[in-house]
Amino acid sequence: MLAVFLLTPRGDAAPAPIDLRADLGFGGWIVPGAWTPLRVDITAREPLDGELVVSAGTASGRESLWRAPLQLGPGARQRLDLDVIVGDPRRPVVLSVYHRGALLVSTRIMTTALRVTEGIVLGLTNDAAGLEIVARLPQGLRPAYVRESQLPRRWQDYEGVALVVVRDLIDSRLLPVQRDALVQWIAQGGRLLVTDGDSPALRLSWLREVLPARAGAAARSLVLPLVSGTDRAVPVVEITPHPAADVTRDGGAAVSARWHYGRGVATVWAFDPLTPEARAWPTRRRLWSSLFEMQSHPALPSADLGRVLPISQALPGRAQLGLLVLTVLYVLAVRHAQRRWVPHSGWLGLIASTVISGGLMYAYAESARGSAIAATQVTVIEIQGDLRSARAATYVSIANAYGSTYRLRAPEGATIRALDGSAVTYARTSNDIASAGPGRGLIFESLQVIPQIVRARIVEQGSRTQLAVRTIPGLRIASPVVFLRGRIYRLPDFEEQLSLVLDPTKWEGVNGREGSFRGDIRGQIRSVLYARLREMEDLRERPWLIGWVNDPRARVLLSPGDAGPALQLLAARVETSP
């Protein structure tokens, strides 16, 4: 990873109180608007008790902050791994270190447009060479060579990554969370390429279910005209593809296998495309391009869901009544002061009544403001049948008309961010953000994975179509339907399991009026989801089980104020078997 090195003196000739070293992005590359890793190493020469504040410009021209506590003794070193979002790369990322509230040092990382890309190809290789070819692909990619320790620890942090190329992987250097993050990212739509049929990655138990092929045994030299475009022999360790994999053969051997893992794509090449010889193959551009031919499945929910949520929240009736009563009492108090007190004590009586009443009214209004903030959230728990986990995307609409300060806390393991470029302050964990300032319809997105909660299957038995659904204990699905190609089949509410023969006469078209009533949020959410299912080719050809659930693990908490309604829609892909 390209390091942005910073050593910040305090200004004059005095020795710098701390050494600060920061690495931003993968290999220095940044994808605007995507989670970007920021590694900061701080060495203190004097005791340090404060915090690191990182600020980065948002797409709307504002500024978001990330705060991380610091506590170091003299000579101690602290490493902070933060994830930041650079919305506007024209503005520098500013790192400020505070000691007991006072600014100690502040420095900038210049993020010019020259370091911006549309996607990053991470190469896990010993030799940092060979991936430059991806810069010539139409996807606008840039290569970055990383070591195991630099791989993200959360799957969401791969957001700006288009492809991970694994060539030289030392498994013992990977933390379990890094393994889980990589696998989860692929399941959620990422792309993985393992090169060389003899790669140790092919023998890793935690990666086995992801990969479409097993390691081969026989090392051979084969002429691969399709792959290399030459008649020179290429060293190949033949792979053993999975029966369900899409296999490419060349030179009489299986040289490539790929398949969908979850929504993502995993590919194994039996040859090494990063050798000096391979870097000269005339077909190399087409070869790397082929990695993007198999499309990853799109996610079902989108930010459109957030737009159907309420965007306005009035002061509670009690607070409005309180203000009215206080105002009336104040008018009466002034009248009383004018009648009774001013003749005896002059201006003093009027001043006293005004100051006391003013203090009370101000304090009441200030507290009422905090109660006028509300959040409405909708979660779509999307389940791909063959995975052990489900993707929960929550969209939170904040109505903060009176500009009070609020805090949103997403569940553990989730990342939350403002979709509209609002100025927010992130806690180090990135599932905890705070903001202030008035706004309506401020949309936040929380992304996480939760364990699989439903399995649904349709079995065709002659002319009978049997639906079988099984959920985790205690999970109730309300108003469930099976959605297929623009039509729905209404099911009864059920808990834990349902077995039903689908009557072909009971399929009905989606009611165009559903969600047309302004206050019918549930109908509007369903309507958005149905539209999405109809639009996406990859999604519409499969049946989906859709229904309301209540899973506290995917709920975003708001403080202070009314957490508001939390609607949770389950969308489970139904497996079909003949």
Add this chain to the structure above:
Amino acid sequence: MTRMNPVYRNDVRFRLTGPKAINVVSIYLTLLGVLAMLTLPPDVGHLDELRQEGLLRAMLIVQMVLVAYFTSATACGEIVIDGEKSAWDLAASPFSSQVIARGKVATSAAFAAMLIFVGLPIVTTIGAIRGESLWPVALAPAVGLPFAVGAGSLGTLYSVWFDSEFTRGFVHWLTLVALVVASAALPAPWNLISPARSLQLIDRGIGPAVVLAVLGYLLIAAVATMLVRSRLDTIRRDAIAN
């Protein structure tokens, strides 16, 4: 030790404690309270025309206009305060025209200051609800008070200048419309005459433009006071001659 102006002392007593004055203050506070309640709906703060100025600023402008109206209306006799003698009536008193003119302008200043002060709890409530800084509230009297004093002095002038109540009321309203509404429609830099414009500028601090506007209002007050004095002298001369 300087003696308090007797006209001011008498007028202020009735302006503070007279039954009608109490009602005037109550009406003023009720109007502010109603406006404050009307600002509570959440979307009011997002109307395009209010987005730049802010509700608090709009409320301060309304307060300033109300203060200027009540000050000038009580000065010109449109609202008669029980016990208070008009400048015209005082022409027959033994007080010099200077004492009367100064007393009247001091009364207007004190009344305007009182109205601004008692309105603060309601105005600051808007700031608290919207989470806005109260700095504009603290600075607003720097414009609002001189403007109200200027309007009050003009009211006093009209009270001695026009015999007809209708004419007096008509000119009084015409003056307010000209100062508040028409001046804001003037092209820059002439729109600085508008107190609403000065209140908008005051957020950036009391700059030369605001100082110029305030000096303008004080100049109006000074000229009106001189004209009141002159008119009182004329009235007395006419009375002696007749």
